[in-house]
Amino acid sequence: MRILLVDDDELLTQQLADFLGSQHYAVDVAADGEAGWDYALAADYDLIVLDVNLPKLDGIRLCQRLRQARYGKPVLLLTAQGDTADKVLGLDAGADDYLVKPCTLNELSARIRALLRRPGNLADPILRSGDLCIDPSTCEVTYQHQQLSLSPKEYGLLELFLRHPQRIFSSTSILEHLWSFDDAPGEDTVRTHIKRLRRKLKAVGADTMVDTVYGMGYRLRPPATSSPDLQKAARQDEAREAAIALWEKFKSPTLQRIASLEQAVAALESGALPEALRQVALADAHKLSGSLGMFGFLEGSRLSHAIEQELATASPTTVSQLQGLVTALRQAIEKPPQPSTEQPSSASQPSQPAAVILTSSAPSPAEGQAPIKVLAIDDDDTILATLQTMLSCWGIEVLTLDDPLQVWTRLAQEAPDLLILDVDMPELNGIDLCQQVRDHDTWNGLPILFLTAHRKPETILKLYNSGADDYVAKPFTEPEIITRIFNRVERHRLLQTWRKPPPVG
Structure with missing residues (x-):
């Protein structure tokens, strides 16, 4: 599905575009109403998300112009104006829905x-x-209750066919629906994704689902039988078992970090908290806020973040409040993990317990392409081990490094396809390291993804200003990070292909 986002708030559009991309939508962004009009005429969008307050042409008038031109696709107004009169005005202009x-x-x-x-x-x-x-x-995606592990574009193809079961899609039409203007490849890429999708459907016995209509394109073959409802309870049980298994593996180092918080509280109660002990406790609280949510302890992640904030300015007068937070944290992790099978709700503020859900089969790389290699740099061994467990299930080779000063040696040795960074690391923080990579003659084009527990807008802005391609907030879910990695690596490889000089002769 392809969405046009029309909004002049750059930070908001980046967040929305990243989120919608993680939900398998192709997104184009226009920063003013006139550009939105041009985009709407140039491509076949499935939906337009439109801000009201826009330069050049406001959202109400743009919506009216679209409807006058018999534009029939859904329009969702997104604005800070929540008065009833404003909602009526937007709906009367032709909007299908209105979100404040x-x-x-x-x-x-x-x-x-x-x-x-x-x-x-x-x-x-x-x-x-x-x-x-x-x-x-x-x-x-399931076939006869078997779950299929699809890449984002394979999922997009299948969803497109199921939403329009009677329609034949040409390669050009598929490109228009599933790729934005910025990363649209050639028709050969469509054929490659069709082959990969058919191969995965065949593996579960659905090898005749996608038809080729020669000279026209592709379509969904009409079903011969119908299926029962999805077994959501079974999926939730599987997710819960995976979360509990991971928790048992990482429970011991987590308890050690909580013990260091309790040691800091005890020192504060005695009247003196050494600065060295405060810094250790701050680091442990920060790591806990990023890792606990991945095991289903969303409340534990929230408490750890609150403890980190309290420790930054802790004094004997606030020790009782800090003691209460640390006690609540230990009580929170005594309960079993409570994983969620839902997709991530936000890159900046996860609202559901985000336990890792491991899949049983990995998507095959495109024909002729090497497997994906990722270099992850983080001083939290829990995060590094989780990434190795999670990504290896998708055929991704994960190289880990806990010392950012060794990055240049590892880059030269391994030549990864993508770099994963944390913000807070010893000796060299991730933002400075990202800037150094962008200034490097050899590695300046390497895709960089941040994993961080920081959620403040000013910190996220620093990430992008330093040259980051994307960021995912800790705790993160498997669908979210897998989607981001495949999207970034696929785009980078396509760009490298386009930039290669044509063969001589």
Whole structure:
């Protein structure tokens, strides 16, 4: 599905574009109303998300112009103006829905899904074709209750076919629906993704789902039988078992970090907290706020973040409050992990317990392409071990490094496809390291993804200003980080292909 986002708030559009990209949407961004009009005429969008207060042409007038031109696709108004009169004005202009900022990304995603499914079966949000099912709210695909592990573009192809089961899509039309203007490849890439999708469907017995209509394109073959509902309870049980297994592996170092927090509180109660002990406790609280949520301890992640803030200015007068937070933290992790099978709701503020859900099969790399190699740099061994466990299930080779000063040696030795950085690291912080990579003659084009527990807008802005391509907040989910890695590596490899000089002769 392809979405046009029209908003002049650069930081907001970056956040929304990243989030929608993680939900398998192709996103184009226009910064003013006139540019939005041009984009809407130039491509076949499935939905437009439109701010009201825009330069050159405001959102109300743009919506009116689109409807006067018989533009029939859904339009969602997104604005800070929440008065009833403003809502009536927007709906009268032709908008299909109206969402007031600030809003959660979960709500935005739900509104988008609702608008996209209106032409179809309103009673059932699950897309079905025989025994093949897609749940757009979780981006999960099953065939006869077998879960398929698809890359973002493979998922997008399948969703496109299921939303329009009678339509034949040419390669050009598929490019228009699934790629934004900035990263649109050639038609050969479409054929490659079709082959990969068919191969994975064949592996579960659905090898005749996608038809080639010679001279025209591709379509979904009509189903011969129908399937029962998705077994969501089974998926939740599988996720819970995976989270508990990971927790048992990393429980001991987590308890050691909590013990260091308790030691800092005891020192503060005695009247003196040495600065060295404070810094150790601050580092442990920061790491806990990033890692606990991955095991399903969302409350533990929140408490750790609060402890980190208290420790920064802790004094004997605030020791009782800090003691209460640390006690609540230990009580929180005594409960079993509570994983969530939902997709991540926000890159900056996760709102659901985000336990890792491991898959049983990895997506095959595109024909002729090498497997993906990632270099992850973080001083938290829990995060590094989790990344190795998680990404290896997708055929991604993960190289880990806990000392950022060794990065140049490892880059020269391994030549990775993507670099994962943390912000807070000893000796050299991730933002400075990112800037150094961008200034390097050899590695300045390497995709860089940040994993960080920082959520302040000014910190996120520093990440992008230093040259980061993307960022994911800790705790993170498997679908979120896998999607980001595949998107960035795929785009980088396509750019490298386009920049290669043509063969001589």
